[in-house]
Amino acid sequence: MGRTVDQEVHAAFVEFRAKEDDKVRCVVYFCLSVQCIYCQQIRAKNTSRQKQHLLECPGLRGHPNAPQPSQPAQAAPNGIGPPNGYPGTPNGPTATPSGPSGPGTIPAPNGTLMTNGVNPHATPLQAPLQALQNRAAMATPVQATGPPSAPPSAASRPTPKPKSKNSTSSLPAPPLDDVHAAFVEFRAKEEDKCLSVQCIYCQQVRAKNTSRQRQHLLECPTYLSVMKDSIPANNLLHTFPEGDVARSLQIPAPTLELDFRMSIKMNPKVNVGAGIWGQREWVSFIGGQWAGRWGKGIVLPGGQDTQLVTKDSATNLSASFMLQTVDDPPAFIVVRTDGWLTGAKDVLEKVIDSNMADGVNPGSYKYRVNLSMETGDERYTFLNTLMWIGSGCRRGHEVIFDSFRVN
Structure with missing residues (x-):
C-alpha cells in the first residue's frame, strides 16, 4: 500500500532557490521553491499546497506507490510503527541521505552503490529524489552578493525564533521609516528574485516583509533596549524599576x-x-x-x-x-x-x-x-x-x- 500524503510530501519535492526564469513568488523564510519529482512542476514551497498537488499530480496517476489521503498510521505487531513510514528492508535499515561515504552518496543496505550514486534497493520514490539531489549537489554555486558585512550562509543561519502572535512589548509599533532604517536589504544570490533583509540590531536575516519586520522589532531585545533608553523619562536621575510598564511607554511630548x-x-x-x-x-x-x-x-x-x-x-x-x-x-x-x-x-x-x-x-x-x-x-x-x-x-x-x- 502506498504512503500517505503526509508521509510523501517532503520526499516528492526537491527544494532549490528561485532562479530568474522561475515565475514563482517566494514567500517563505529563505525564498525556497520546490519541484515535483514526478511531473517536474515548480511551485513555491508550501506544505499544504504540495499535499494537494500530490493528490492531483498527473505523473502519479496509476503509479503503484501513489500517495493516499492521510489516515492514522497502522502500528506494527509490537505496537511500534516504522519511524519514517517505509517498511524495513530485509537486508538492513533503509538508506539515509548521508553516511560514512560523505554527503551526496547514499550507502545501500548491503553496502553497495551504483555508479550514479543511486541506491538500487531504494523504494521507487527514493530513487528519482536521490538522483535530483545528486544533480543539485554537483551544480556550481553562485557567489552571494550582500551588504558590506555579508550575512551567514543558509547552512549557518540561525533558526528563526518562533513568532508570537502577541508582542510582549508595550512600546508602540515602530513607524514605517524606523522599520526601513532598521534593516539592510540585499540579495543572497544574484539570481534571487526575492530580497532578504538583515536586522542592524541583532543581525538576524529574514525575507523582506514589512509587517513581519515591524513585528520582529517589537520582539528584538537589542532594539527594545535602545528604544527604552531613548524615552526621556528613562534618562532622568531617578527612573521607574526595570520591567515596570511605565518604563516602556513612549508618551507624546507637548510643543x-x-x-x-x-x-x-x-x-x-x-x-x-x-x-x-x-x-x-x-x-x-x-x-x-x-x-x-x-x-x-x-x-x-x-x-x-x-x-x-x-x-x-x-x-x-x-x-x-x-x-x-x-x-x-x-x-x-x-x-x-x-x-x-x-x-x-x-x-x-x-x-x-x-x-x-x-x-x-x-x-x-x-x-x-x-x-x-x-x-x-x-x-x-x-x-x-x-x-x-x-x-x-x-x-x-x-x-x-x-x-x-x-x-
Whole structure:
C-alpha cells in the first residue's frame, strides 16, 4: 500500500532557490521553491499546497506507490510503527541521505552503490529524489552578493525564533521609516528574485516583509533596549524599576506655539498688608488689547490681579479678566491666569517699582503664567479646552506678555 500524503510530501519535492526564469513568488523564510519529482512542476514551497498537488499530480496517476489521503498510521505487531513510514528492508535499515561515504552518496543496505550514486534497493520514490539531489549537489554555486558585512550562509543561519502572535512589548509599533532604517536589504544570490533583509540590531536575516519586520522589532531585545533608553523619562536621575510598564511607554511630548500677544494697563497697586503667607497686594486693570492667530480685540476694564509677595520679593500672580473680540456681535471670553514673578531679590525690587521697571532687562527675571479661557460663544468654544503658557515683562504700569498654546 502506498504512503500517505503526509508521509510523501517532503520526499516528492526537491527544494532549490528561485532562479530568474522561475515565475514563482517566494514567500517563505529563505525564498525556497520546490519541484515535483514526478511531473517536474515548480511551485513555491508550501506544505499544504504540495499535499494537494500530490493528490492531483498527473505523473502519479496509476503509479503503484501513489500517495493516499492521510489516515492514522497502522502500528506494527509490537505496537511500534516504522519511524519514517517505509517498511524495513530485509537486508538492513533503509538508506539515509548521508553516511560514512560523505554527503551526496547514499550507502545501500548491503553496502553497495551504483555508479550514479543511486541506491538500487531504494523504494521507487527514493530513487528519482536521490538522483535530483545528486544533480543539485554537483551544480556550481553562485557567489552571494550582500551588504558590506555579508550575512551567514543558509547552512549557518540561525533558526528563526518562533513568532508570537502577541508582542510582549508595550512600546508602540515602530513607524514605517524606523522599520526601513532598521534593516539592510540585499540579495543572497544574484539570481534571487526575492530580497532578504538583515536586522542592524541583532543581525538576524529574514525575507523582506514589512509587517513581519515591524513585528520582529517589537520582539528584538537589542532594539527594545535602545528604544527604552531613548524615552526621556528613562534618562532622568531617578527612573521607574526595570520591567515596570511605565518604563516602556513612549508618551507624546507637548510643543508650544505662539498664539497671541496681550497688553494690559493697570492701576497703582493697593497694599492690603502682611498676611500669614506674605505681603498681599491688589491690582485692578484699566484695560488693554490683544491680537493673535484666531482673533483680536480689547481687554475690558475691571479685571484684577491678587498678588502675594514673599520675603525674597518673588510674587505669586493670580488674575481674572475678560476679553472682547472685534466681531459683530462681539464675543466675550473670560481669562484666568496663575503664575510667578521670580528672580534675584534686587532685580525684583526694581521690577515691582513702576518707576524703575522700564530699565530692567526682561531676560534678568522670569514672568511666567499659565492661562485658561472660558466662553459660551459658539464661534470660540474651541478655546475652552486649550491651555497656554505666558511669558511676560513689566513696563511701568503695563504688563505685556506672549501666550504660547500647548499642543
